[in-house]
Amino acid sequence: MRKQVVPGSFSLMKKMNTSLILNTIREKGPVSRAEIAKITGLTPATVTNITAELIKCHLILEAERGESSGGRKPVMLRINSNGYYVIGVYIGSKAVEIIVANLNSDSIYSDGLEIDSSIPNEVVLDKIVQKISTWMKANKDKKILGVGVGVHGLVKSREGISIYAPNLGWENVPVKDILESELNVPVFVDNDVRTMTLGESWFGIAKDISNFVFIYVGYGIGGSVVIDNQLYRGITEGAGEIGHTTIEVNGPRCSCGNFGCLQALASEQAIVNRVKEILSNGEKSIINEWVGGNLCRISPEIIFEAALNNDNVALRVVKEKAACLGIGVANLINTFNPSMVIINGRIIKLGKIIMECIQKEVGRRSMKYLQDSTKITFSSLSQNAVLKGAVALVLSETFENPEIVYSSYKTK
Numbered sequence: 001m002r003k004q005v006v007p008g009s010f011s012l013m014k015k016m017n018t019s020l021i022l023n024t025i026r027e028k029g030p031v032s033r034a035e036i037a038k039i040t041g042l043t044p045a046t047v048t049n050i051t052a053e054l055i056k057c058h059l060i061l062e063a064e065r066g067e068s069s070g071g072r073k074p075v076m077l078r079i080n081s082n083g084y085y086v087i088g089v090y091i092g093s094k095a096v097e098i099i100v101a102n103l104n105s106d107s108i109y110s111d112g113l114e115i116d117s118s119i120p121n122e123v124v125l126d127k128i129v130q131k132i133s134t135w136m137k138a139n140k141d142k143k144i145l146g147v148g149v150g151v152h153g154l155v156k157s158r159e160g161i162s163i164y165a166p167n168l169g170w171e172n173v174p175v176k177d178i179l180e181s182e183l184n185v186p187v188f189v190d191n192d193v194r195t196m197t198l199g200e201s202w203f204g205i206a207k208d209i210s211n212f213v214f215i216y217v218g219y220g221i222g223g224s225v226v227i228d229n230q231l232y233r234g235i236t237e238g239a240g241e242i243g244h245t246t247i248e249v250n251g252p253r254c255s256c257g258n259f260g261c262l263q264a265l266a267s268e269q270a271i272v273n274r275v276k277e278i279l280s281n282g283e284k285s286i287i288n289e290w291v292g293g294n295l296c297r298i299s300p301e302i303i304f305e306a307a308l309n310n311d312n313v314a315l316r317v318v319k320e321k322a323a324c325l326g327i328g329v330a331n332l333i334n335t336f337n338p339s340m341v342i343i344n345g346r347i348i349k350l351g352k353i354i355m356e357c358i359q360k361e362v363g364r365r366s367m368k369y370l371q372d373s374t375k376i377t378f379s380s381l382s383q384n385a386v387l388k389g390a391v392a393l394v395l396s397e398t399f400e401n402p403e404i405v406y407s408s409y410k411t412k
């Protein structure tokens with residue numbers, strides 16, 4: 001955490017070199033000291049000194065010996081995945097999920113609770129604190145690097161404030177300050193879609209990708225953009241509102257007040273609304289049977305299941321909505337020229353049913369030269385993306401600023 005830096009205790013150069021070595025070991029490990037020097041351009045002496053400190057504070061360890069290119073086999077270094085643990089929290093619209101994971105994001109504990117907008121934010125945060133501190137007290141031998149929190153809605157990430165979470169009714173909730181003062185560990189907060197994006201980048205399909213766009217299709221549609229390995233946040237941290245780009249000039253009204261937004265056309269809500277509209281006009285569908293004729297019971301899951309069962313209405317609607325999504329993807333390809341567009345959300349279980357429609361629109365509407373260099377794909381983390389990302393929130397800060405660990409280690 002930035003504010004924990006003691007002036008003069010950790011020079012900028014050393015911090016940058018430590019971060020560089022740590023990230024090289026994370027990306028390339030197991031890797032020898034000689035290879036690290038070659039990759040980073042640092043002197044062998046610097047690599048030896050810094051890796052010795054990283055071993056001392058248990059962030060990395062000496063693994064098996066590697067292949068020799070003549071002479072002694074080199075000692076390989078890798079991240080000490082169980083040297084520290086990270087707590088990941090997802091505050092969604094209806095539930096909170098909590099995991100404790102090692103540095104590989106492998107979960108060793110999980111918990112959760114149901115929430116809704118009738119529960120005050122103080123109560124929700126207090127319950128989260130109770131669950132985490134109970135675990136921490138029972139596991140004092142496990143060193144915790146920090147807590148990462150993905151929150152639905154608008155978030156000011158640096159300050160860790162939930163500016164506006166419409167489905168929870170939260171406004172200006174200082175999530176970071178509250179959790180830090182109660183738990184006494186660094187806390188990092190970001191919005192859920194950006195957190196998922198970080199998850200894809202650290203542990204998912206975008207692991208080796210430096211320029212990509214991420215789209216989440218849920219009740220709404222959110223997105224974020226990674227440019228040269230950095231999340232692009234925009235001037236007021238509002239970048240990525242892909243769901244509110246206009247796709248159809250005279251389209252349906254969106255919750256933001258505009259007409260024809262991507263979200264109003266292709267979100268789960270839009271899919272449900274369209275199916276309801278068709279069924280109330282008397283068309284036959286297996287969905288009617290499944291909900292016992294009560295259209296209020298239609299949910300995205302039911303529609304996706306019906307589509308997988310070749311139901312005509314469900315198929316027609318998801319394909320129509322996937323085509324709208326394809327228009328959104330084409331616009332993003334033309335704007336950002338990413339090497340990958342990743343789509344996540346429950347809808348991805350429809351696989352090639354929707355992918356073909358997305359690809360077709362992209363083929364028609366984005367520039368040929370640009371579309372050829374972009375791979376459109378589904379998330380590999382699926383519903384785990386937020387929690388993996390919450391873990392990555394802590395790791396990305398720690399690996400960027402290893403003095404967090406150095407200083408805490410010195411005080412122990």
Ligand SMILES: [Zn+2]
Pocket residue numbers: 243244245254255256257258261263264
């Ligand atoms: Zn909108």
